[in-house]
Amino acid sequence: MAKIAFILLCHKDPDAIIKQAQSLTAVGDYISIHFDARAKPEHYRKIREGLADNPNVCFAHKRIKCGWGEWSLVEATIYAVQSAVESFPRATHFYMLSGDCMAIKSAEYAHEFLDRRDCDYVESFDYFQSDWIKTGWKEERLIYRHWFNERTQKRRFYAMFELQKRLGLTREIPADLEIMIGSQWWCLRRRTVEWILDFIKQRKDVMRFFATTWIPDETFFQTLVRHLVPEHEIECRTLTFLMFSDYGMPVTFYNDHYDLLLSQDFLFARKISPEATELRRRLGVLYASDGAKFQISNEGRSLYKFLSNKGRIGRRFAARFWEKESSLGRERELLIIVCKKWHVAKRLLDRMQQMTNIPCIEYLFNEESCPLPDLGGIQSTMGKRHRHRRALVRMLFDYYDTDRLVVCIDPGNLDLLEDFGRDRSLTRLLEIECQFSDEYLIGHAMRVGLAGDRTPYETLMRLLPTVRNDMVHESDRIRDAHFDNHTRMREIDSPEVNAKAVASFLTVPESQAQEIVQLDHLFAD
Template sequence: MARIAFILLCHKDPDAIIRQAQSLTAVGDFIAIHFDGRAPDADYRRIRAALKDNDRVTFPKRRIKCGWGEWSLVDATLRTVQAAADAFPRATHFYMVSGDCMAIKSAQYARDFLDRRDCDYIESVDFFRSNWIATGWREERLVYRHYVNERKYRRLFYAMFEVQKRLGLKRKIPDDLEVMIGSQWWCLRRRTVEAVLAFAKRRRDVLRFFRTTWIPDETFFQTAVRHLIPGHEIDSRTLTFLMFSDYGMPVTLYNDHYDLLLAQDFLFARKISPHATELKRRLGVLWAAEGVRFRISNEGRQLYKFLAAKGREGRRFAPRFWEKESTLGRERELLIVICKKWHVAKRLVERIRQMTNVPCIEYLFNEEACDLPDLGGIEKSLAKRHRHRRALMRMLYDYYGTDRMVICVDPLNLDLLEDFGRDRAVTRMLEIECVFSDDYLVGHAMRSGLAGDRTPRETVDRLLPTVRNDILHESDRIRDAHFDHFHRMREADRPEANAQALQLFLGVTEAQALDLARTEHLFSD
C-alpha cells in the first residue's frame, strides 16, 4: 500500500502548518517541513515544539533563505526530500505541497489512486517546443546567468541581463540534457527520488547550470526525472488542482468551493484562502474519512473560465485592410437568424428554404461540421471562416448565384452581427426568443463543458442562474446595438404576432409568413 511522505515548503502561519502536519500524519503518512530561513526563528521553534513528539514529522538539517525564481527553492526542496528519504524508509511516494495546499480526497482514495499505476506524476514537457510558457522569456531563462533575485533587485537583475546580451555571453546547455518544464507540484516514487538525489550529487555540472537559471523550480526536477526515468513511467500531469487568473495569478479558493473541489480529478488543491476556515475544517475531516465515494466531473477550470469572464466586453483586433475596404456588395441582402436554440433556428430555415428557394446555411460560424461547398480551403475551419468572414460570404453568394442568403448565428457572436450590420449590403436580422427550461440549461451547460454527467446536482443548481443570465445578457447586448432592420419573434407570442416579424424580415406575403410561424413543433426541445 502507498505511503506518502509530504514535502512541505512554507514560510508563514505556524499554527496552520502545525494543523496541516497533524492532519496529514494522523492517518499514517509522513511529512518533512522546510520553514523558510527568512521567516522568524520564533515561529520555527514553535512548529518544532508542537510537533516534537510526532515521529512522522521531520525537518531538514538546515533552513534555506528562499526567494521566488531562485535556485534556493530547489536547494530547499532537495534538502527536505533528503531528510524525508532518510527518516521515512516506509514512504513509497514523495508529494510536494505548500502551506496553501489541502487534500481534496480522502487518504484512502489517494493511496488507492497511487497504487493503481507504477509511475511518477510530474508535469514535464519540452522547454522549447511546448507552449507551457505563455508569455515572456523562454531561452533567456537558461542561456544567460541570473545571480540576483528579480523581485528584490529588479533594476540590477535586468541590467546584468542586458550586459550579458550585448556582450554575447550566452552559455551552452549541458549536452546530454533535454530541458523540460512544468508545474513544481509533483508526486514521485521512492526510487525516482533516490535517483534524483544521487544525480544531484553526481552531476555537479548540472547543478551549477541550474543554480543560475531563472525559475529553476519549474525546470530542475522536470528535467532530471525525464533524464533518469523511462518515458512510459512518467504521467506528465500534476495531482494538485490549481487555476490561474487572466493575469497569471493563482486563483484563491474559499468555503463555497468545497463541492467543486471534490469533483476534480486531483488529490490536492491550492491555493486555499487562509480565511476559508470552514473549507479547511471540512477538507481536514475528509482526509481521515473512509469509504467516501467521489463523483469525478473535472469541470472546474472550464467553469472558472466561464464565470470569471462575465461582465467583460471583448474587442476584435484591428480589422485587416482587405476587410476594412471590402463589402458583401451594395446590391446584396444578408438575412441573419439569431437563436440560442440551434435546433429551433434550423427548423425555421429549413421551412424558409422550402418556401422561398433562398439559400440557407446553418451556423457556419459556430459549427465546424456545417455543410459548405468547396471554396478553396477558406471554409475548412471555424478560425478561417471568422477571420475571412466577408470574403467567405462573397464566395457563397457567387457559388449559389444569388443576391439573397439566409444564415444562422449564435447570439454570442455580437462581433459578427456588428461587422455584417455595418456592411454596405442590406442586412436584416431576426432574433428568435425562446423559453429556457432548467433541463435545457443543464444540457447547455454540459454541451459547453461547464458541467458533466457526474457534476453534483448542488453545483448544477448554483450554476443555472448564471447560465440563464448569461443567455439573457447576450440578447440584451444585441438589442443595445440598435441594428437597422432588426426584428424579433418570441416562443411566448401567438403565430399571428410572429408572422408580422417574419414578413418584415423575409419580404414574403402575409400568408407565407403565417405558414412559417405555424411550423409544426418549431419550438419543441
Template structure:
C-alpha cells in the first residue's frame, strides 16, 4: 500500500500547521516540514514542541528565507525532501503541499489512487511552445540572470534585465535539458525523488543555472522529472486542485465550496480561505474518515468559467478599423435567428431553406463545424469568422448571389448583433422563445461540462436556478437592447400566433410562413 511523505512548505499559522501534521500522520502517512526562515522563531519552536513526540514528522535541516518566484522556494523543497527521504524509508510517494492546502479526499482514497498506477504526477509542458505563462516575462525567466526579486525590488529586477539585454548578456539553456513548466504542486514516487537528488548532487552546473532563473519552482522539478523519467511513467497533471482567474490570480475557496471540492478528481485543494473555518473543519475530519464514497463529477473549472463569464458581454474581439468601414450592402436583407436551443433554430432555418429556397446558415459564429463554402480561408476558424464578421457575411451574399440571407446566432452574442445592426444593410432579428424543463437544463449542464453524470443532486439543485436565470437574462438583454425589426415566436404559442411574426421577419407570404410555423417537430427535444 502507498505511504505518502507530505512535503509541507509553510510560513504562518502554527496552529494550522500542527493540526495539518497531526491529521496527515493519523491517516498513516508522514510529514516533513519547512517553516519559512522569515517567520518568527517562537512560532517555529511552538511547532517543533507540539510535534516532538510524533515520530512520523520530520523537519528540514535548516530554514531558508523564502521569496516568491525565487530559488529559495526550490531550496526549501529540496531540504524538506532530503529530510523525508532520510527519516521515512517506508515512504513510497512524496507529495508537495503548502500550508494553504487541505485534503478533499480520505487517506484511503489517496492510497488506493496512488496504488492504481506506478507513475509520477507532475504538470510539465514545453516551456517555449505552450501557453502556460499567461502574463509577465517568458523566455526572459531563463536567458537572463535574476539576482533581484520582482516583488520586493521591482525597479532593480527590470533594470537588471534591461542592462543584460542592452549588453547582450543572454545565456543559453543547458543543451541536454528540454525546459518544461507547470504547477509546482507534484506527487512523485520514491525512486524518482532519489534520481532527482542524485542528479542535483552530480550536476552542479544545472543547479547554478536554476539558482538565477525566475520562478524556478515552476520549472526545476518539472524539467528534471521529464529528463530522468520515461514519458509513459508521467501523468502530466497535479493532484492538487487549484484554479486561476484570467489575471493569473489563484481562486480562493470558501465554506459553500465543500460539495464542489469533494467532486473534483483531485486529492488536495488550494487555496482555502483563512476565514473558511467551517470548510477547514469539515475537510480536516475528512482525511481520516473511513468508507467514504466520492462521486467524481469534476465540473469545478467549467462551472467557474460559466459563473465568471456571466459578467462579460459577448466575445472579446473588436473589429479592425478597416472592418468598421466595410458593409454587408445597403440593398441586402440580413435575418438573424437567435435561440438558446440550437437544435430548434437549426430546424427552423432548415425549413426556411426547404420552403423559400433562401440561403440560410447555422451557428457560424458559435460552431466550428458549421458547413460553409470555401471563402479563401476567412471561414476557417471561429476567431477569423468573428473578427471579420461583416466581410464574411458579405462574401456569403456574394457566393450565393442573393440579397437575402438567414443565419443563426447565440443569444449571448449581443455585440455581434449590434455590429450587424450598425451596418447599412436591412437587418432583422427573430428570437425563438422556448420552454426549459429542469431535465433539459440538467442535460445542457452536462453537455457543456458544468456537471457530470455523477454530480451530486445537491449540486444540481444549486446549479439549476443559476442556469435558468442565465437563460432568462440573455433573453431580457435582447429586449433591452432596443433592436429595430425585432420579432418573436414562442413554443407555447399557436401556429397562427407564430405565423404573423415569421412572415414579417422573412418578408414572405403568409401561407409560406404558416407552412414553416406548422412544422410539428420544430420544438421537440
C-alpha cells in the first residue's frame, strides 16, 4: 500500500504547520519540513518542539532563505527530499506541498488512488511548444543568467538582463535535455526521486544551468522527470487543485467551499485561507476518516469562471471598422427573437415561417450547427459570424432577396443586440419571457459545464439561485438598454395578450398573430 512522504515548504504560521503535520502523519504517512530561513527563529523552534516526539516528521538538513522565482525554492525542496529519503525508507511516494495546502480526500482514498497506477504525477509540458506561459518572457528565462530576485532587486535584475542582451552573452541549454514546464506541485514515486538525487550528484553542469534560470521551480523537476522516466509512466497532471484569477493570482478557498473541493478530481487543494478555520477543521477530520465516498464532478474551474464573470458585465471592445462603416440597409427590417429557452423560440419561429413569407433563421450566433446557406465561408465558424456580424446578416438579406428577416439571439448576447440596434435599419425585438423550473436550471447548468452527472445535490441547490438570478439579470440588462420597438410575450400571459405582442413585432393582423401563438406545447420543456 502507498505510503506518502510529504515535502512541505513553508515560511509562516507555526501553529498551522504543526496541526498540518500532525494531521498528515496521524494516519501513518510522513512529512519532511523546510521552514524558510528568513522566518523568525522562534517560529522554527516552536515547530521543532511541537513535533519533536513525532517519529514520522523530519526536517531538511539545511535551511536556506527562499525567494520567489529563485533557485532557492528548488534547493530547499532538494534538501527536504534528501531528508525524507534518508528518514523514511518505507515511503513509496513523495508529494510536494505548501503550508497553504490541505487534503480534500481521505487518506484511505489517497492511498488507493496512488495504488491504482504505477506512475509519477507531474505537469510536464514542452517548454517551447506549449502555451503554458501565457505572457512575458519565455526563451529569456533560460538563455540568460539571472542572479538577482526580480521582486526584491528589480533594478539589478533588469540591469543584468539588459547588459547580457546588449553584449550577446547568451548560453546554450544542456544538449541532452528537453526543457519542460508545469506546476511545481508534483507527486513522484520513490524510484523517480532516487534517480533525480543521483542525477543531481552526477550532472553539476545541469545544476549550474538551472541555478541561474528564472523561476526554475516550474522547470527543474518537470524536466528531470521527463528525462529520466519513460513517458508511459508519467501522468501529466498535478494532484493538487488550484485555480488562478484573471490577474494571475491564486484563488483562495473559504469555509463555504467544502463541498466544491470534495467533488474535484484531486487529492489536495491550494490555497486554503488561514481564516477558514471551520474548513480546515472539517478537512482535517476527513483525512483521518474511513469509508468516505466522493462524487467527482470536477466542475470547479468552470464554475469559478462563470461566477467571476458576473462582475464583468458590460465590457466590450470597440467596434471593428467594418462594423462601423457597414449597414444592413436603411430600408430593411431585422426582427430579433430573444429567448433563453431556445426550443421555445424555435417552435415560435417555425410557426412564423409557416404563417408568413418572412425568412427565419435560428440561433446563428449561438449554434454552430444552425442551418445557413453557403455565403463564401463567412458563415463557416462561430468566430467569423461574430466578427463579421453585420456583413453576415446583410448577405442573408441579399441571399433571400428580402427586406425583412427574423433571427433568434440568446439574451446573453447583449453586445449583438446593441450593435444591431444602432444600425440604420429598423430593428424590432420580441423578448420571450419563460418560467424556469429547478429541473430546467439543473439541465442548463450541466449543458454549459457548471455541473455534471456526479455533482452533489447540495452543490446544485446552492448553484441554482445564482443561475436563476443570472437569467433574470440578462433580461434586466436588455430592458435597461431601452431598445426601440421592444415587445415582450410571457409564458404566464394568455394567448390573446401574447398575440398582440407578436402582431406588433411582425406588423401583421392580430388574427394572424393568434394563429401563430395557438400552440398548446409552445412553452413545454
